[in-house]
Amino acid sequence: MMSPTRIEADYLIETAFDPRKAAEAMAGEQSSGTFVPIPGETPELKERSAARIESLEVIEEVDEPSLPGAGHPRGQGPTYRRARVTLSWPLDNIGPSLPNLVATVAGNLFELKQFSGLRLLDMRLPSAFAQSYLGPKFGIAGTRRLAGIEGRPIIGTIVKPSVGFGPDETAALTRTLCEAGIDFIKDDELQSDGPLCPFDERVRAVMRVINEHADRTGKKVMFAFNLTGDLDQMRRRHDLVRDLGGTCVMASLNSVGLVGMIELARFTELPIHAHRNGWGYLSRCPMLGWSYVAWQKIWRLAGADHMHVNGLSNKFCESDESVIASARACLTPMFDEKPCIVMPVFSSGQSAKQAPGTFAALGTTDLIFAAGGGIMAHPDGPAAGVASLCEAWEAATARIPLAEYAKERPALAKALETYAA
Amino acid sequence: MMSPTRIEADYLIETAFDPRKAAEAMAGEQSSGTFVPIPGETPELKERSAARIESLEVIEEVDEPSLPGAGHPRGQGPTYRRARVTLSWPLDNIGPSLPNLVATVAGNLFELKQFSGLRLLDMRLPSAFAQSYLGPKFGIAGTRRLAGIEGRPIIGTIVKPSVGFGPDETAALTRTLCEAGIDFIKDDELQSDGPLCPFDERVRAVMRVINEHADRTGKKVMFAFNLTGDLDQMRRRHDLVRDLGGTCVMASLNSVGLVGMIELARFTELPIHAHRNGWGYLSRCPMLGWSYVAWQKIWRLAGADHMHVNGLSNKFCESDESVIASARACLTPMFDEKPCIVMPVFSSGQSAKQAPGTFAALGTTDLIFAAGGGIMAHPDGPAAGVASLCEAWEAATARIPLAEYAKERPALAKALETYAA
Numbered sequence A, B: 001m002m003s004p005t006r007i008e009a010d011y012l013i014e015t016a017f018d019p020r021k022a023a024e025a026m027a028g029e030q031s032s033g034t035f036v037p038i039p040g041e042t043p044e045l046k047e048r049s050a051a052r053i054e055s056l057e058v059i060e061e062v063d064e065p066s067l068p069g070a071g072h073p074r075g076q077g078p079t080y081r082r083a084r085v086t087l088s089w090p091l092d093n094i095g096p097s098l099p100n101l102v103a104t105v106a107g108n109l110f111e112l113k114q115f116s117g118l119r120l121l122d123m124r125l126p127s128a129f130a131q132s133y134l135g136p137k138f139g140i141a142g143t144r145r146l147a148g149i150e151g152r153p154i155i156g157t158i159v160k161p162s163v164g165f166g167p168d169e170t171a172a173l174t175r176t177l178c179e180a181g182i183d184f185i186k187d188d189e190l191q192s193d194g195p196l197c198p199f200d201e202r203v204r205a206v207m208r209v210i211n212e213h214a215d216r217t218g219k220k221v222m223f224a225f226n227l228t229g230d231l232d233q234m235r236r237r238h239d240l241v242r243d244l245g246g247t248c249v250m251a252s253l254n255s256v257g258l259v260g261m262i263e264l265a266r267f268t269e270l271p272i273h274a275h276r277n278g279w280g281y282l283s284r285c286p287m288l289g290w291s292y293v294a295w296q297k298i299w300r301l302a303g304a305d306h307m308h309v310n311g312l313s314n315k316f317c318e319s320d321e322s323v324i325a326s327a328r329a330c331l332t333p334m335f336d337e338k339p340c341i342v343m344p345v346f347s348s349g350q351s352a353k354q355a356p357g358t359f360a361a362l363g364t365t366d367l368i369f370a371a372g373g374g375i376m377a378h379p380d381g382p383a384a385g386v387a388s389l390c391e392a393w394e395a396a397t398a399r400i401p402l403a404e405y406a407k408e409r410p411a412l413a414k415a416l417e418t419y420a421a
Helices: A019-029 A043-049 A098-105 A128-132 A139-147 A167-179 A199-217 A231-243 A253-267 A279-283 A292-302 A320-330 A352-362 A382-398 A402-408 A410-418 B019-029 B043-049 B098-105 B128-132 B139-147 B167-179 B199-217 B231-243 B253-267 B279-283 B292-302 B320-330 B352-362 B382-397 B402-408 B410-418
Strands: A006-015 A052-062 A080-090 A115-124 A154-158 A184-186 A222-226 A248-252 A272-275 A288-290 A306-308 A343-346 A368-370 B006-015 B052-062 B080-090 B115-124 B154-158 B184-186 B222-226 B248-252 B272-275 B288-290 B306-308 B343-346 B368-370
Touching: A006 A019, A006 A052, A006 A098, A019 A052, A019 A080, A019 A115, A080 A115, A098 A128, A098 A253, A098 A292, A098 B248, A098 B253, A115 A292, A139 A154, A139 A222, A139 A343, A154 A382, A167 A199, A167 A382, A184 A368, A199 A222, A199 A231, A231 A248, A231 A253, A231 B253, A248 A253, A248 B098, A253 A272, A253 A292, A253 B098, A253 B231, A253 B253, A279 A288, A279 A292, A279 B279, A279 B288, A288 A292, A288 B279, A292 A306, A292 A320, A320 A343, A320 A352, A343 A352, A352 A382, A352 A402, A352 A410, A382 A402, A382 A410, A402 A410, B006 B019, B006 B052, B006 B098, B019 B052, B019 B080, B019 B115, B080 B115, B098 B128, B098 B253, B098 B292, B115 B292, B139 B154, B139 B222, B139 B343, B154 B382, B167 B199, B167 B382, B184 B368, B199 B222, B199 B231, B231 B248, B231 B253, B248 B253, B253 B272, B253 B292, B279 B288, B279 B292, B288 B292, B292 B306, B292 B320, B320 B343, B320 B352, B343 B352, B352 B382, B352 B402, B352 B410, B382 B402, B382 B410, B402 B410
Parallel strands: A115 A288, A154 A184, A154 A368, A184 A222, A222 A248, A248 A272, A272 A306, A306 A343, A343 A368, B115 B288, B154 B184, B154 B368, B184 B222, B222 B248, B248 B272, B272 B306, B306 B343, B343 B368
Antiparallel strands: A006 A080, A006 A115, A052 A080, B006 B080, B006 B115, B052 B080
């Protein structure tokens, strides 16, 4: 893989105008274009900084605009053409700055009157970006080392109810899960430091359980404590988790934002479990916003170690195809010298049943496979829930049908009877 | 105005299911709901933290879903009902934390299978939030004091081309604009610290011009330097602007994110000009994302002093009605004890022609009125451009028709001939 010398971004556009003219408007708006000619601008000066159309391919035509507010040429019944467009910018327009990259590839474009649809599909960055940002400090190898799990997915779960549990109830649930053989537990994204479950008390209560369990069994369960908050709060919370022997912290990306994540990544001494809640508002309209393939690159370079990708047959609206594309993206190197590979986190309505499909699509076990009901609602209890997931992944990696593998394994057999997906 | 004791958020939803059942799913997902019953949860514990449906009003029915991926009840041709829903949460679920507020009111909701559309319309916060965050340090009064402008809008413009100009060209343009009588100039959001126009050199060159002009005329033009970047960069850049006598800094909200903005607001000694580039991907789909009325509250409380609201007859897709609703929101108090009023910034294709409509809709001159071509492309030059805007606002506030006021004022008369909008 060669990194490009210019910043490149791929878009899906929809326009009633000549697609090339519309793409030129995008390129102009996001670089040296001006609305009216301005004293002092020269062709040389504009050329030096201009965004370029690298490619443009019309893919289909539709009768109705996807989004309201777009213009169309006068004097004809409009049809709307969809096209894939690649733009590029000189790195020197902004330098290797993630916040300014966002303003450049995803700034004022989405409101331009030329477009009845505009979505950022992917981007490729010059290697100077790899030198400016840390990328994941732990990634797959570091996470596996801290969790003590090799050769299979890290089996995880979430503290539920999201809110309602205090520190003692959270610790009691953690004890149950430790005894059930879990590898990984995460706080819910709704629970950081609410007065009903203060962060410090929760961490102390939970780490007491995890450390006792580790002393007894040699296995230290990884707990992703949700430290989402203001910067000073995140720093203090991180230090507490580290000081008590914790091995992971969690942050909500759309809550802390890019500068928050860059700072957290700089000071963290623990893997960052990156939660994408709110992702729907960035992506759910097919002709607007961000694809996950583009979006996850920003956060990986900033320093995320684990990135949520939803799961097959999930309880949300996302298709399986989209989920797998997201997970593959997380596992694809960004730069030769700094691949920034992160662990994809599968969750949402997951049970033993999704293991074969997930493995078949990805061809790797380098992932966190998180189930809530898939563990806690197993008829024979959480230990059987965890066992059923491990067994399902053994079967998947050995390419043995689940039903066959379940014949001698009651935990898996019960899971296959119990869960719908 | 009484602040509520619970966090309240208003949504527009679209669903093929019973709207109340769908709203219950929202409330459950964002508080103490669980996908399957979990050991340890009790009715008391769930009730303590549960989100509540405060109101629900069905407003219309449509045949087609606005967004793909939604489910519908079996055995019937689905119709989709739209409703306004207000949910509320106990403050104690999260405490007065802006990042955790975002995860609560705008987290995993947008992807729920129950919904073919979901948009956050507004929210109201308990007064504990006003105690936890600074709000604007300068706001309208502080900005007017630093700019030296009272009783009329602050007339502004933008450095264009966005990229292409180096420090010397930017300073030369600044000189032209100072001599033309401008009040306010902003960097483009694409220009922060690119190698072709380094921040430090640009600030030094521009402040030399502004300070000389101030020494000569007594008027210090406010320049919003775009310091968008990593936290340490923003801090250093802010200090340079302050040390050189600058009076404003600018940041791209969607680039720095919430933690970046909260930190900037804590250390800034200058007003923060908050740029909303990327806003389109959050809002342009009418049945998804954020309304500006909800979104701007986050940033005002975090500490923005000026918020972009687009402009009447703009070159983007937004309707005039939406622009005015945004500007009114910026001027509406958030809390009795901390109103967090910010200066709305009108821009995009603005000229003398939009002054009467803007004043009629808002009833105030507490705004920044920014024009690019409306100043630079005036046939008689930038001084005539600035004069035409001042004259247009004099006419607007005196409720004299522009054409009449222009009779004895050639700058305004030429502007009315020149600009389309």
